[in-house]
Amino acid sequence: MRKPIIAGNWKMNNTIAEAQKLIGELKPLVADAAAEVVICVPYTAIQKAAELTAGSNIAVGAENVAWADKGAFTGEISAAMLKEVGATYVIIGHSERRQMFGETDETVRARTAQALKNGLKPIVCVGELLSERESGKTEEVVRRQTEGAFAGLTAADMENVVIAYEPVWAIGTGKTATAEQANETIAYIRSVVKNMFGAQVANALRIQYGGSMNPANATALMAQPDIDGGLIGGASLKAEDFAKVVKY
Ligand code: PGA
Numbered sequence: 594m595r596k597p598i599i600a601g602n603w604k605m606n607n608t609i610a611e612a613q614k615l616i617g618e619l620k621p622l623v624a625d626a627a628a629e630v631v632i633c634v635p636y637t638a639i640q641k642a643a644e645l646t647a648g649s650n651i652a653v654g655a656e657n658v659a660w661a662d663k664g665a666f667t668g669e670i671s672a673a674m675l676k677e678v679g680a681t682y683v684i685i686g687h688s689e690r691r692q693m694f695g696e697t698d699e700t701v702r703a704r705t706a707q708a709l710k711n712g713l714k715p716i717v718c719v720g721e722l723l724s725e726r727e728s729g730k731t732e733e734v735v736r737r738q739t740e741g742a743f744a745g746l747t748a749a750d751m752e753n754v755v756i757a758y759e760p761v762w763a764i765g766t767g768k769t770a771t772a773e774q775a776n777e778t779i780a781y782i783r784s785v786v787k788n789m790f791g792a793q794v795a796n797a798l799r800i801q802y803g804g805s806m807n808p809a810n811a812t813a814l815m816a817q818p819d820i821d822g823g824l825i826g827g828a829s830l831k832a833e834d835f836a837k838v839v840k841y
Pocket of ligand 1: 602759763764765766767803804805806824825826827828
């Protein structure tokens with residue numbers, strides 16, 4: 594019922610030239626994929642990526658978006674700017690933004706609302722730190738982040754939202770949550786969305802797992818009933834690896 598969605602998060606990797614090479618390798622490998630395929634790329638590579646993937650089954654996304662339309666926000670980028678160069682998705686509230694760049698539940702909420710208002714589809718990241726998991730606070734943390742991100746939205750807005758559950762301790766560490774752990778927390782996040790927006794919205798919402806997802810563990814993760822896709826960092830930088838995850 595929910596179409597799986599596998600998204601690459603390139604982070605601060607790949608110049609335009611490097612992007613061109615990677616997309617050239619990737620396109621034929623994923624052309625027959627059953628899952629929806631997205632690559633979220635650095636701002637400078639969006640336009641080229643959109644050109645190169647036009648007419649293909651690969652959508653292009655950004656890695657952040659400002660909460661305001663325009664104005665005095667040095668270093669930020671607007672939804673209109675992203676749309677103009679061909680982005681259709683945008684990652685919001687990635688743990689690296691929360692940890693290193695002061696992103697809060699409130700800025701995540703404001704950016705998400707702005708993306709939706711402008712027709713960009715947000716991939717909203719939530720997830721607990723290792724210390725939070727070890728002290729039994731995983732559910733409390735993901736509930737606070739989920740309620741914070743989607744406060745004030747409508748059921749219709751939620752049709753265009755994707756959530757990525759990324760336990761922070763599993764990102765870039767090679768430590769994956771077990772498929773059961775990931776599914777358990779994702780099912781909990783779905784229950785939080787159900788409380789906010791009702792069963793229909795919760796059942797239709799796609800929730801990805803992210804954190805060291807790779808060709809070796811994708812099959813087991815995707816076999817879980819509540820896991821609807823992946824947000825892939827490291828393994829999205831190699832065409833063959835990313836294609837294997839896409840075709841889990
Ligand atoms: P990783 O990153 O796959 O390299 O762990 C995932 C992410 O940060 O989105």
